[in-house]
Amino acid sequence: IKDIIVTLFIALLLVILVVFIFIQDWRATLIPTLAIPVSLIGAFMFFPALGFTINVLSLLGLVLAIGIVVDDAIVVVEAVQVNIAKGMNSKDATLDAMAKVTAPVIATTLVLIAVFIPVAGMAGITGLLYQQFAITIVVSVIVSSVNALTLSPALCSILLKEPKPYGGPLGWFFKKFNQGMDKTTDAYMSFTNVVARKLKRSVVFIVIVTIAAGIFGGMVPGGFIPEEDMGYFFVNIQLPDAASLQRADVVSQQVEHIMAEYEEIEYITTATGYSMLSGAMTSNSAMIFGSLVDWSERDLTAEEIIAMVNKRLMTEIKGAQVFAFGPPAIPGLGNGSGFSIMLQDKGGNTPEYLAENTINFIKAANEHPAIGKAFTTFQATVPQRFMDIDREKALKLGINLNDLYTTVGAFMGGSYINDFTRFGRLYKSYIQAEPKYRVNEEQINNFFIKNDVGKMVPLATVATIRPISGPDYTSRFNLFRSVEVTGGPAEGYTSEQARVALKEVAAEVLPQDMSYAWNAMSFQEEKASGQLGIILTFSLIFVFLILSAQYESWSLPFSILMGTPFAIFGALIALWAGRMISPTFENNIFAQVSFVMLIGMAAKNAILIVEFANDEFKKGDSLFDAAVKAARSRFRPILMTAFSFILGVFPLVIASGSGAEARKVMGMALLGGMSVATLLGIFMYPMLFVLIGKLAGYEKKREKLKAVEVENKLT
Numbered sequence: 005i006k007d008i009i010v011t012l013f014i015a016l017l018l019v020i021l022v023v024f025i026f027i028q029d030w031r032a033t034l035i036p037t038l039a040i041p042v043s044l045i046g047a048f049m050f051f052p053a054l055g056f057t058i059n060v061l062s063l064l065g066l067v068l069a070i071g072i073v074v075d076d077a078i079v080v081v082e083a084v085q086v087n088i089a090k091g092m093n094s095k096d097a098t099l100d101a102m103a104k105v106t107a108p109v110i111a112t113t114l115v116l117i118a119v120f121i122p123v124a125g126m127a128g129i130t131g132l133l134y135q136q137f138a139i140t141i142v143v144s145v146i147v148s149s150v151n152a153l154t155l156s157p158a159l160c161s162i163l164l165k166e167p168k169p170y171g172g173p174l175g176w177f178f179k180k181f182n183q184g185m186d187k188t189t190d191a192y193m194s195f196t197n198v199v200a201r202k203l204k205r206s207v208v209f210i211v212i213v214t215i216a217a218g219i220f221g222g223m224v225p226g227g228f229i230p231e232e233d234m235g236y237f238f239v240n241i242q243l244p245d246a247a248s249l250q251r252a253d254v255v256s257q258q259v260e261h262i263m264a265e266y267e268e269i270e271y272i273t274t275a276t277g278y279s280m281l282s283g284a285m286t287s288n289s290a291m292i293f294g295s296l297v298d299w300s301e302r303d304l305t306a307e308e309i310i311a312m313v314n315k316r317l318m319t320e321i322k323g324a325q326v327f328a329f330g331p332p333a334i335p336g337l338g339n340g341s342g343f344s345i346m347l348q349d350k351g352g353n354t355p356e357y358l359a360e361n362t363i364n365f366i367k368a369a370n371e372h373p374a375i376g377k378a379f380t381t382f383q384a385t386v387p388q389r390f391m392d393i394d395r396e397k398a399l400k401l402g403i404n405l406n407d408l409y410t411t412v413g414a415f416m417g418g419s420y421i422n423d424f425t426r427f428g429r430l431y432k433s434y435i436q437a438e439p440k441y442r443v444n445e446e447q448i449n450n451f452f453i454k455n456d457v458g459k460m461v462p463l464a465t466v467a468t469i470r471p472i473s474g475p476d477y478t479s480r481f482n483l484f485r486s487v488e489v490t491g492g493p494a495e496g497y498t499s500e501q502a503r504v505a506l507k508e509v510a511a512e513v514l515p516q517d518m519s520y521a522w523n524a525m526s527f528q529e530e531k532a533s534g535q536l537g538i539i540l541t542f543s544l545i546f547v548f549l550i551l552s553a554q555y556e557s558w559s560l561p562f563s564i565l566m567g568t569p570f571a572i573f574g575a576l577i578a579l580w581a582g583r584m585i586s587p588t589f590e591n592n593i594f595a596q597v598s599f600v601m602l603i604g605m606a607a608k609n610a611i612l613i614v615e616f617a618n619d620e621f622k623k624g625d626s627l628f629d630a631a632v633k634a635a636r637s638r639f640r641p642i643l644m645t646a647f648s649f650i651l652g653v654f655p656l657v658i659a660s661g662s663g664a665e666a667r668k669v670m671g672m673a674l675l676g677g678m679s680v681a682t683l684l685g686i687f688m689y690p691m692l693f694v695l696i697g698k699l700a701g702y703e704k705k706r707e708k709l710k711a712v713e714v715e716n717k718l719t
Contacts, residue, residue, distance in 0.1 A: 011655045011667070012063065015070045016040060018651040023078060026644040028178050029167040032085060035159045036077035039151050043073035046147030047140060054139060060663050061133065064670070065140030068601065071652025072116070073144050075608065075645040076109045076152030082641045084160045085167075098161040106153060108615040111554050112608040113149035117142050118550040119604035122542035123597070129334070130532040130593065133229075137597050189639055192686065196635045200628055200691045207695065210688065214569040220576035224583065226500035227592035228529035229333040230665035231341045233299065233306040238340060239263070239292035239313070240280050242325040245386040245476075247288035250439075252276045255324045256290045262316050263294055268302045268309050271295040280339055281490055282381040284477040289381070294328070299661040306330055325379070329492070338524025342492030343502050345510075345526060348484040351517030355475045355485070359384035361518055362487045368513045369491070374505035378491035385473045389445055398466040402455035411453050412463070416442055445469035482521060498590045499529060536596050543603050544568070551607075559700035560618065563692040564610040570688070571602035571681035578676020579669070586668075594666045598673035605649060606681040612638045612645075613689040621706075627697040631690035639686065646682040650675060 019040070024033040044066055048058075056062055083105045087097030120138035125131070169175060199206055239259055243252055256274045263269050272294055279289035294313075296306060304312075310328045317326045330341040338344050347365060349358045362380055369378040391412065398408060413419060418436035425431070441447050451463040479486055493502035503526060510520045522530045544565060551561035575598055582589030617634035621627060656671025697703065 009063065011659060012067050012070070014655040015067055015652045018654065019070055019074055019648045022647045022651050023074065023644065025178075025181065026640065026647075027078075027081065027085070028182075029085075029164075031163040031165065032081050032167075034163065035081050035156050036074040038159070039073055039077040039148055039156065040070055042151050042155065043069065043144045043148040046151075047144045050143045054143075056136070056139070059136070061136035062140050064663075064667065065137045066144065067656065068137070068653065068670075068674070069141050069144035069148075071649035072141065072605070073148035073151075074648050076112070076148050077156045078644055078648065079105050079109060079612070079641055080152050080156045081160060081164070082644070084157075084164055086637075088164060088166060094164045095161045097164070098157050101160075102153075102157050104616075104619070107554075108611055109149060109152050111551065111611050111615065113145055114550045114554060115547050115607045115611065116145045116604040118546040119543045119600055119607070121546050122539055123600055126535075126539075129337075129528050130535070133593055134597060138600075141601070185640065189636065192639055193632070193636055196687055196690055197632060199687050200631055200694050203691065203695050203698070206688065206691045210566060210569065213573050213684070217569050217573035217576055220573065220580050221591070224576055224579045224589075224591045225498040226533070227498040227590035228500070228525065228532060229593055230588050230590070230669060231307065231330055231333055232663055232665050233661070234331055235299070235306065236293065236295045237306055237310050237313075237328055237330050238280050239294065239317075239326065239328045240381075241290040241292070242279065242381055243288040243323065245288060245383050246388070249277050249287045252288060252290045255321065255326070256292065258321060259292055259317065259326060262320060263292070263313060266309065266313070268296055268304055269294050270297045279381050282477065282479075282488070283339065284381075286476045327377075327379075332525055334525065334528075337528065338526075340490065341525075342490060343499060343506065343526045344523040345489050345506055346481040346486045346521045346523050347489060347510075347514070348481060348486045348519050348521060349517070350484055350519055352485075353517065355384040355478060358382075358485060358487055358518075359475075361514060362489065365509060365513050366489060368509045369489070369506060372505045372509060374494055374497045374501045376492045376494040376497075376502075378489055378506075380487055380489045382475065382477075382487045384475045386476050388472050388474055389469050390472045392468050392470065394466045394468075401461055401466065402457055402459075403453055403461060403466060404456065408453055408463075408466070411451065412467075415451050481523070486521075488523060496587050498587070498592075499526075500533065500590075503530065503533075532593065536591070536599070539596065540572075540599060540603065543600055547603065547607055551611075555618070557700075559696050560614065563614050563689070563696040564607050566692050566696075567610050567681070567685045567688050568603050568606045570684045571606040571677040572599055573677075574680025575599060575602055575673040575677030577680065578672045581676075582668075582672045588665045589669055589672060592669060594670040595673045598670050598677065602674065602677040602681065605678055606685060609642050609646065609682065609685055610689045610692075612642055613686075614693050617690065617693045621697070621702065627694045627703060631693045634693070635686070635690040642682065642686060646678060650678050650682075653678075 020033065020037050023036050024030070027033050047066065047069070051057070051062070080101065083101035084094070084097050087100050088094060090097075092100065120142050123134040124138040124142070126134050169178075241252060241255055241259065243255060253276050256276055260272050260274060263272050272292060274290065274292045276290040277287060278285050278291055280291040282289075296302065296309065307330065310330060313328045317328065332338040332341055347358070347362050359382060362382065366378050366380060369375045393405075393408065395405060398405060410419070414435050415437040418434050421433045421435055423430055423432055437447075437451070441450050448467065448469060449462060449464045452460040453463055455461050479488065481488075491502075493499055503522075506520075514520065521527075548561050548565060551564060552558055555561065575595070576591075579589045579591065579595060613631075613634045615634075616638055617630040620630035620633050625633065653671050653674040656667040657675055659667035659671065
């Protein structure tokens with residue numbers, strides 16, 4: 005949370021800097037700046053009513069909201085400044101500006117609300133994760149919109165004046181910046197004039213971009229939730245079957261010595277006789293908890309430290325399976341990171357049958373290039389000893405069976421007696437036979453049981469021990485006897501690719517009377533897979549319906565929404581390029597939240613142009629002239645809001661510490677998506693207005709309407 009708060013303030017400063025560079029007036033900069041704390045504090049006020057807490061997800065949503073909430077205030081301030089530059093006083097300039105920008109502000113707000121409605125309505129854990137972002141951003145945007153329509157105009161009428169030119173280095177910088185903006189605007193208008201006339205070629209270009217987005221979507225592998233550096237990791241130790249607790253303790257100490265050599269590992273805690281993966285208490289297992297030093301005090305990530313530790317464990321620890329692994333991405337969903345698949349015996353076969361097919365499955369899985377390692381702690385042939393009690397003989401000798409079982413349990417496993425106080429502390433006392441008296445089954449001759457007349461009877465008189473084999477434990481999943489197979493994807497592969505590989509292996513290896521089911525995080529990932537297309541489709545439908553109601557037109561919203569492929573294309577390109585640096589850049593749940601947000605942001609930019617063009621068209625301009633005027637007047641505000649958003653999310657791209665992987669994925673997707681949507685969209689939005697206007701016959705309808713009005717006047 006501390007890292008995200010730092011990111012929050014960095015994003016805030018960058019957004020303010022962008023606004024000041026474009027507006028070049030500290031009074032005008034103050035108005036959008038005030039919109040940020042007003043919107044964020046307003047969002048906090050709604051948290052208790054919504055049942056939200058200040059956590060990593062909600063704070064991350066607020067980081068994203070920073071680049072959005074200033075947009076409405078920027079649009080208002082920019083419109084007022086244009087009027088003041090024309091010679092109007094601040095009050096009249098504000099009133100005139102609000103008459104022009106109220107509709108776009110409301111439209112963009114409704115779009116951002118509509119785009120997150122399908123996300124907020126999702127069920128399950130995936131839905132809860134989406135809701136944290138969606139509702140946080142929606143509440144912030146609503147407060148921002150109210151602020152832009154109430155507080156911002158009031159501040160404009162009070163604070164804004166004819167700006168005085170700056171002197172010194174700042175004045176020189178602003179002069180050069182404005183000259184550059186003028187040249188950029190002229191070049192933009194020249195190209196826009198060409199694009200708006202070449203409708204067929206422009207449509208082909210949009211189709212190509214859409215197809216390219218689909219291609220890159222297939223090139224970026226999917227995922228669920230990235231494995232984060234949480235500051236700790238686990239080590240599981242598995243000795244050969246029936247190994248003693250003492251041997252497990254010896255191996256644990258060897259592992260501790262290896263881990264102690266790494267200065268990045270601060271604390272080491274060991275628990276022998278317990279398997280972290282199976283959750284069973286067995287004598288041949290142990291687990292170690294390694295706590296890392298603070299992120300600021302180390303250069304290596306937890307993943308890198310785990311890889312280094314595993315490399316040494318594989319070469320230096322003999323006679324045991326020892327490996328380190330990270331915690332699950334969501335605490336409580338599984339015992340560790342990676343995948344978890346349950347192999348189910350639906351034929352009611354023996355544990356040996358299940359174990360044999362599990363071994364075949366693991367062998368085939370480990371040969372697949374997408375699987376880094378697959379393993380299980382289940383064994384069906386663990387050496388055991390079966391004690392056969394002659395109950396009839398025991399009763400004849402006056403031995404109480406409960407006393408017999410209690411005695412065997414106390415000798416072999418230990419039994420709690422009582423508590424006693426010594427040196428001011430409370431101690432527990434247990435009884436158990438010395439290790440040398442329970443080395444083998446012949447030691448049973450040393451155990452005696454008191455019968456009902458007080459005589460000591462040798463246990464060997466009524467009990468015989470014979471060797472058997474069987475599983476230490478069995479587990480059931482969906483009522484079937486099952487074995488859990490865990491592991492992780494190979495380097496460079498994602499969890500989704502690992503799941504697909506396991507499905508292929510299961511189809512090839514498992515017999516007909518066996519099946520598989522996903523467990524823990526893998527179950528949630530499987531449940532959430534394939535939802536991206538549904539989410540984006542419903543988001544577009546909701547936005548379309550909102551815009552249709554806003555403009556009272558079924559055709560005009562198409563000129564806004566046809567530009568959204570640019571944003572998705574940019575996000576996918578950014579993720580694809582990011583994978584060249586790190587394999588953690590994948591199409592996971594955080595990237596999908598970014599896609600939804602980009603639909604709203606791309607539509608928001610389009611609305612600024614289409615709304616103005618539609619107004620100019622209603623005043624009598626042709627479709628082309630209206631689009632060109634809108635492009636020129638809205639070019640600077642669009643760049644301002646786009647750069648505010650881009651720099652607002654830039655701190656996410658360079659994030660570090662806990663939760664950094666999720667922030668990097670989201671930041672990269674938003675950065676790439678908004679950059680491409682702005683770079684291409686500003687040229688395509690005017691063209692799309694002209695295209696839709698011609699296809700829908702706007703000019704013909706206007707001429708018919710004028711003819712009807714003239715006819716009505718004559719009659």
